Amino acid sequence: MNITKNIHEWLFSLMPETTASIVEMVLIAIVYLGIFAVAGLYLVLLERRVAAWFQLRLGPNRVGWQGLLQTMADALKLVSKELTGTIKADKFLYNLAPYFVIVTALMAMSLFPFSEEFQAFDINIGIFFLIAISSIGVIGILLAGWSSNNKFALIGAMRSGVQTISYELSVGLSLLTMVLMTGSLQLSEIVEVQKNGWLIVQGHIPAVIAFMIYMIAGTAETNRAPFDLVEAESELGAGFHTEYSGMKFAYFFLAEFINMFIIAAIATTVFFGAHLSPFGITDNIPLLGVFWFLIKTLAIILLMMWFRWTFPRLRIDQLLVLEWKYLLPLNLMNLILMALMVLLGLTIQF
Amino acid sequence: MSVTGKYFLHSRKGAITQQYPDNRATLQMFERFRGEVVMPHDENNEHRCTGCQKCELACPNGSIEIIWDRQIDPETGKKKKMIDKHIYHLGMCTMCSLCIEACPTDAIKWAQNFENSVYDRKYLTRVLNKPGSKVVPGVED
Amino acid sequence: MDTTITNNFKSEEYQINMGPQHPATHGVLRLLLTIDGEIIKKVEPDLGYIHRSIEKMCEYDSYQQIVHLTDRMDYLSSHINNEGVCLTVENALQLEIPERVKVIRTIIAELTRIASHTLWWGVMGMDVGALTTYFYGFRDREMINDIFEETCGARLTMNYNIPGGLMFDIHPNFVKRTKEFIAHFKTKLPEYDLLLSDNVIFRKRMEGIGILTKEDAISFGASGPVGRASGYSCDVRKHHSYSAYDKVTFNEILKTEGDTYSRYQVRILEMWESLSIIEQLIDNIPEGDFFAKTNAVIKLPAGEYYEKVETARGELGVYIISTGTKNPYRMKFRSPGFSNLSLLNHIAVGGKIGDLVATMATLDLVIPDIDR
Numbered sequence: 029m030n031i032t033k034n035i036h037e038w039l040f041s042l043m044p045e046t047t048a049s050i051v052e053m054v055l056i057a058i059v060y061l062g063i064f065a066v067a068g069l070y071l072v073l074l075e076r077r078v079a080a081w082f083q084l085r086l087g088p089n090r091v092g093w094q095g096l097l098q099t100m101a102d103a104l105k106l107v108s109k110e111l112t113g114t115i116k117a118d119k120f121l122y123n124l125a126p127y128f129v130i131v132t133a134l135m136a137m138s139l140f141p142f143s144e145e146f147q148a149f150d151i152n153i154g155i156f157f158l159i160a161i162s163s164i165g166v167i168g169i170l171l172a173g174w175s176s177n178n179k180f181a182l183i184g185a186m187r188s189g190v191q192t193i194s195y196e197l198s199v200g201l202s203l204l205t206m207v208l209m210t211g212s213l214q215l216s217e218i219v220e221v222q223k224n225g226w227l228i229v230q231g232h233i234p235a236v237i238a239f240m241i242y243m244i245a246g247t248a249e250t251n252r253a254p255f256d257l258v259e260a261e262s263e264l265g266a267g268f269h270t271e272y273s274g275m276k277f278a279y280f281f282l283a284e285f286i287n288m289f290i291i292a293a294i295a296t297t298v299f300f301g302a303h304l305s306p307f308g309i310t311d312n313i314p315l316l317g318v319f320w321f322l323i324k325t326l327a328i329i330l331l332m333m334w335f336r337w338t339f340p341r342l343r344i345d346q347l348l349v350l351e352w353k354y355l356l357p358l359n360l361m362n363l364i365l366m367a368l369m370v371l372l373g374l375t376i377q378f
Numbered sequence: 379m380s381v382t383g384k385y386f387l388h389s390r391k392g393a394i395t396q397q398y399p400d401n402r403a404t405l406q407m408f409e410r411f412r413g414e415v416v417m418p419h420d421e422n423n424e425h426r427c428t429g430c431q432k433c434e435l436a437c438p439n440g441s442i443e444i445i446w447d448r449q450i451d452p453e454t455g456k457k458k459k460m461i462d463k464h465i466y467h468l469g470m471c472t473m474c475s476l477c478i479e480a481c482p483t484d485a486i487k488w489a490q491n492f493e494n495s496v497y498d499r500k501y502l503t504r505v506l507n508k509p510g511s512k513v514v515p516g517v518e519d
Numbered sequence: 520m521d522t523t524i525t526n527n528f529k530s531e532e533y534q535i536n537m538g539p540q541h542p543a544t545h546g547v548l549r550l551l552l553t554i555d556g557e558i559i560k561k562v563e564p565d566l567g568y569i570h571r572s573i574e575k576m577c578e579y580d581s582y583q584q585i586v587h588l589t590d591r592m593d594y595l596s597s598h599i600n601n602e603g604v605c606l607t608v609e610n611a612l613q614l615e616i617p618e619r620v621k622v623i624r625t626i627i628a629e630l631t632r633i634a635s636h637t638l639w640w641g642v643m644g645m646d647v648g649a650l651t652t653y654f655y656g657f658r659d660r661e662m663i664n665d666i667f668e669e670t671c672g673a674r675l676t677m678n679y680n681i682p683g684g685l686m687f688d689i690h691p692n693f694v695k696r697t698k699e700f701i702a703h704f705k706t707k708l709p710e711y712d713l714l715l716s717d718n719v720i721f722r723k724r725m726e727g728i729g730i731l732t733k734e735d736a737i738s739f740g741a742s743g744p745v746g747r748a749s750g751y752s753c754d755v756r757k758h759h760s761y762s763a764y765d766k767v768t769f770n771e772i773l774k775t776e777g778d779t780y781s782r783y784q785v786r787i788l789e790m791w792e793s794l795s796i797i798e799q800l801i802d803n804i805p806e807g808d809f810f811a812k813t814n815a816v817i818k819l820p821a822g823e824y825y826e827k828v829e830t831a832r833g834e835l836g837v838y839i840i841s842t843g844t845k846n847p848y849r850m851k852f853r854s855p856g857f858s859n860l861s862l863l864n865h866i867a868v869g870g871k872i873g874d875l876v877a878t879m880a881t882l883d884l885v886i887p888d889i890d891r
Contacts, residue, residue, distance in 0.1 A: 083654040183557075183872075256648070338714075340721045341648025343873040344557065408665075410672040410690065438584035474587035474678045479686060488672065 109274035121175035128168030143317035198245035429461030433477035546886025635831035684810035743833025749777035
């Protein structure tokens with residue numbers, strides 16, 4: 029059932045080479061936009077219902093069966109809102125800022141190995157590319173805060189900038205710790221290595237420590253609680269997207285959820301064996317890998333949501349202290365430990 | 379974290395919210411709930427209000443106005459104070475229940491309806507005694 | 520009000536308005552902050568957005584009618600406010616109140632205190648960032664509201680105490696429901712501790728912040744849990760006992776550090792104390808009248824009368840000047856929130872914005888109490 033291969037050959041047989049490759053890229057882009065929209069919308073609904081269950085209430089369950097059409101209703105509402113803008117805002121930057129976050133999120137989505145054949149962009153510096161893309165997303169937030177000409181937005185954006193550039197280090201180092209075991213940055217190679225057992229099992233102690241550091245740093249990257257003082261609703265109103273309304277606000281909102289999906293997907297790929305089933309039981313069925321990938325990603329997303337609704341928020345200086353004084357030295361020591369383990373051949377292989 | 383995890387798993391049973399518009403049939407207020415002041419009428423369309431104005435004096439912000447008149451009482455033939463209209467401004471009422479406590483004949487009491495919002499302000503000024511109703515005989519004892 | 524913007528602040532400071540509509544200030548309070556980066560240099564509160572001239576309205580009402588206005592001042596401890604006015608009038612008339620009334624008033628006051636503190640706990644969690652604590656606090660408060668709804672008919676503005684006693688007798692289910700509530704709440708309070716008090720993040724945000732020394736507490740007039748957390752023993756229930764408080768044994772909780780964590784702890788421990796007071800009284804409510812006879816029109820003899828009660832926020836004082844007529848000549852309420860708010864500038868300077876929010880949450884301000 030090599031659907032992708034068949035479509036590829038059919039296209040190339042129809043038209044000259046350059047046109048066919050352009051058409052192919054457009055098709056892939058449309059498919060990914062579709063995944064992006066659906067994932068974003070349904071993640072929002074999932075978040076609301078999960079939050080409600082934690083808080084002893086039922087979430088939105090009225091629109092459509094069990095509330096499945098709720099996000100459609102929200103999207104309709106957001107699209108029909110007036111696109112306001114303040115007079116003194118810097119028009120060009122104000123309109124440009126949401127696109128940064130959306131575009132980087134889309135670019136990062138294209139790398140994930142949903143299944144053996146279902147990977148759009150298998151570049152040989154896979155993980156490095158992902159980390160670099162998420163750094164660009166910060167610019168969008170800073171621009172949004174600055175160009176809104178609003179003191180609250182500026183405070184929010186500055187806090188976010190400082191938070192994101194600090195925690196990128198921890199994300200990068202913890203992923204690097206796992207790359208030591210695989211020997212390659214390319215995502216499909218990483219999945220190949222995991223056919224001998226998921227990476228979190230292969231490198232036992234340092235891998236578990238790396239996973240915990242990665243979860244903490246990952247939630248900080250996406251500006252979610254307990255690190256969400258960027259949009260600390262109790263303190264400043266709405267942070268950097270105070271002045272946005274309608275479709276532009278929808279971009280920021282969706283981008284936050286897609287970022288959460290991306291962080292969870294990276295964790296699934298690197299730590300938990302992207303589309304491989306546990307003990308390799310169903311690896312022969314072609315497209316079942318997508319199902320495993322989504323299940324694992326969903327479990328990690330649920331873990332992130334659990335964090336959000338339980339813990340209070342950290343203050344900005346406590347957050348920076350956490351990163352620079354605790355997580356970074358721990359990460360470096362973990363890296364050395366993992367290097368020693370790989371050298372001495374102490375990893376568990378199946 | 380264990381606290382929220384436990385609630386997550388048991389949420390179906392422990393949900394404290396009610397599906398409000400769907401459960402109107404079974405929703406029941408407590409018997410002393412202060413919804414709205416009404417004047418109960420029995421099956422002969424009679425009420426117990428004598429027009430003594432004690433509720434009007436007790437109300438702190440003037441939500442009750444009594445319009446009364448001295449008329450010939452059909453039984454004894456003497457002039458007596460009888461009530462013409464008992465006007466109740468639901469929009470101004472603070473639900474303090476001082477009027478109900480002040481009434482000597484138990485003419486007014488609390489109803490339990492809580493969905494009192496209307497589209498037009500004039501529906502909030504209610505006349506509590508129905509047209510054509512009389513006082514239950516023998517109520518001033 | 521641009522006259523409050525001072526002209527002599529340095530160029531790297533800027534002014535932010537935590538305006539009247541804000542998720543973190545509990546009510547309509549406008550705070551003008553002068554900030555340098557993240558460090559606060561000055562806090563100026565600007566009151567008056569919900570001033571309803573309650574004290575002026577009291578001059579035109581009779582004493583039974585005044586009670587329903589005090590419900591709306593500090594709406595979270597409405598029974599205790601009513602009790603304050605009733606006690607002042609009864610002591611002025613030198614009325615003898617039946618035992619049953621005193622015991623029931625004490626039980627209801629302690630239930631109100633627990634209700635207010637659970638709401639405070641829920642909102643405290645929300646201000647610091649843990650958004651689920653709000654719902655857990657409200658779940659327990661709903662049980663208390665149901666108890667009150669069954670007895671007095673209203674859930675928030677409960678006009679139940681009147682000068683002379685209670686408006687009507689308690690419902691037969693009152694004792695049973697209160698016992699159920701006590702049993703339920705005793706299993707929930709340790710959960711509150713597990714969720715918030717013992718959390719590392721929470722403690723780091725609360726310890727060492729907003730320190731109020733004992734001398735400052737006394738000089739600013741802080742009362743209630745705010746004063747007690749700094750070591751200032753100011754519990755009205757102990758020093759000037761009223762109702763049935765001299766019959767029960769309870770501890771007055773004092774802490775010495777005076778930071779936000781100790782204010783938090785004082786309120787949690789006060790909830791335990793309230794539970795023990797209710798337990799001591801609930802089983803033997805004496806039989807008797809629920810009302811002592813007064814005239815229909817109450818006239819206080821000429822003079823000045825003052826009584827204080829302990830609300831959930833602190834010490835509420837009721838001061839009546841009467842000239843012998845049926846309306847008071849002047850009525851003044853000494854509200855606890857007003858004195859507690861005045862120390863905000865003193866303790867928040869030098870901290871960060873996050874600290875300001877946490878400190879305001881532990882001061883437990885209810886703005887309608889401040890701007891009556």
